[in-house]
Amino acid sequence: MEKIIAINPGSTSTKISFYQGEQEIWTEKISYSKDEINSFEHIIDQLDMRKKDIDELLDKKNVQITDLDAVVGRGGPFKPLQSGTYRVTEPLLKDIREGNVQAEHVSNIGAVLAFELAKRGGIPSFFVDPVSVDEFEPPARLSGIPELERKSLVHALNVKATAHKTAERLEKPLAELNLIIAHLGGGISICPVKKGKIIDANNANEGGPFSPERAGTLPVSSLLKLCYSGTYSYSQLKKRIVGNGGISAYLGTNDLRDVIARIVKGDEEAQLVFDAMIYQIAKEIGAMATVLKGDIDAIVLTGGMAAEEYLIEALSERISFLSQVFVFPGENEMESLVLGVLRVLRNEEEEKNY
């Protein structure tokens, strides 16, 4: 069986998993305090600290790098890329070092950590379906004014992994299926997946349904008014759109368990806001159904919120007229990374060049 280490850097942690084939052997999380993280000016500067801690962990776990077949790191908001499993190579490392990426984000260093580790064992390193996967068709790129373009930034790792799982469930090749995949997490991505390709997606930072932490689509004129009202600074407003928008802005919590607890106690505001989020998710799914001209083999709900029964029931009631609904709860990032690498190691898929 193939031995693979997967590395997933988060804002205050690094998650490491060891897999043999599809089998997870162990997963560990190295946590950092906010102070530790804030002592670095740029995310890339955290590299040595995170590297050292990964080495220590692998030592402790008696993992020999030379025994491994590959290392895989989480991909970041790199330049727009085709979907797939990419080998980490010098041109990517150069772009990350020089900041030629769409945003500064901690996931950018996942590939670097994977590369550095793999180098020492003389084994290949990969990243899989980063958020910058871009398979939009031309009409999907237009916003309504030439100054702004709709950009493909999407939870591609989970969306693609879920697409593969759905194809298996339906016992059909992904290339013959039309799916709508809804990634329901802190941010929400609703994607029409046409024959394996994500041809449109609400960019969770820019539009679509509101989510536990993000505002989604906003009435633009009112937003402009708010901008010029002096009520908020630029960075406060940014925060109000991503990070502290959506459910968090209405209810003061982004924790779905709190929201559900309040609903159970009869809190009408919590009920209305939660129902409104489900309503907006349903609308976005309906919108994406027209992108596929109504020819939909399944609607697939995934991500952390897909474990919430009330949400799944309420949502299904609105959208089940479109197609059958499948649920794959959880984000499963580590597994998705490993499966992407396995497809390449097993020659089921060709690796892509950055």
Place this chain on the structure above:
Amino acid sequence: MGKDYTVLAINPGSTSTKVAVFNNENALFTKTISHSSDEIAGFNTIADQYEFRAELIEKLLREENVDMKSIDVVVGRGGLLKPIPSGTYKVNEIMVEELRSAKYGEHASNLGAMIALTLSKHLGIESYIVDPVVVDELDPIARISGMPEIPRRSIFHALNQKAVARKAAKELNREYSDVNLIVVHMGGGVSVGAHRKGAVVDVNNALSGDGPFSPERSGGVPANQLLDLLVKGAMTEKEIRKRLIGNGGIVAYLGTNDMRKVEDDVKAGNADAVLYHEAMAYQIAKEIGACAAVLHGEVDAIVFTGGLAYDELFLNKLRTKISWIANTLVFPGEEEMESLVSGVLRVKRGEEDYKEYVAE
């Protein structure tokens, strides 16, 4: 057939006033009085123009030899009032005062009720407005945006949406209050409304940068990127507003809002025209799909109306994307005068009660 009604209808635009006299559903005449910018420049506010325009209308009616005594009722285009349920409203002093002071914003349509009341007083008859743009029947759930400071609002082409929805219901041999429809008004702005059993429970606000882009408006745009654009300072607030309404959408991409020209360019194979024409259909279709989810997929018909509904090529692009949802009906154009008159006739014939406007 019951009693005959002669109705005077008034529809003020920014540089013109449209006047029609109807006998029941039949237009006896329709005329547009143009106002030069010089004439209008003399007034401080739009509301100040009401007497001036009323006099011009009376002069026109004399010239047209309309027997003033034959007029039974006056109807004016509704303006920016507080959010109200759909219907035919009797013009009253409270309404006129709010329009005069532009309490809810300045717009040429605010003159409709003011002129109607002036003329109706002269004639000793009643005056009404019908389905102004502020008609609001949104479900509570549809008011939530994602940011508490800026709720979603119902401002849309209510007059035409409601009028064609009734026509569509008639064509389906059903009552409007009994059907679920998606009405797609496609003019300079585009509004897509989910009509559930007679109420527009959700609709994109075509005046607020929401929904699909249209010949003259941007529709919704990426919020975060918009902030970045503002902060860069390359465009002023006014320029950006203009980009959202008036100078956005097709006119921003192609330099024209003349959709007949765009259609010709599409037919000639102009690649830009093909892309933007397609993209507008793409976004409108998405809004229709969203409304289908609002209605749980129970849609009796999708109804196309407005000037763009004359464009067969465009309609076909839309149909390929949405015809799986429901049958489509087409009522091209925007029969504002007829819609105003129909609203009043329903009340006069006792098919519907008129509504009384009260202050907020």
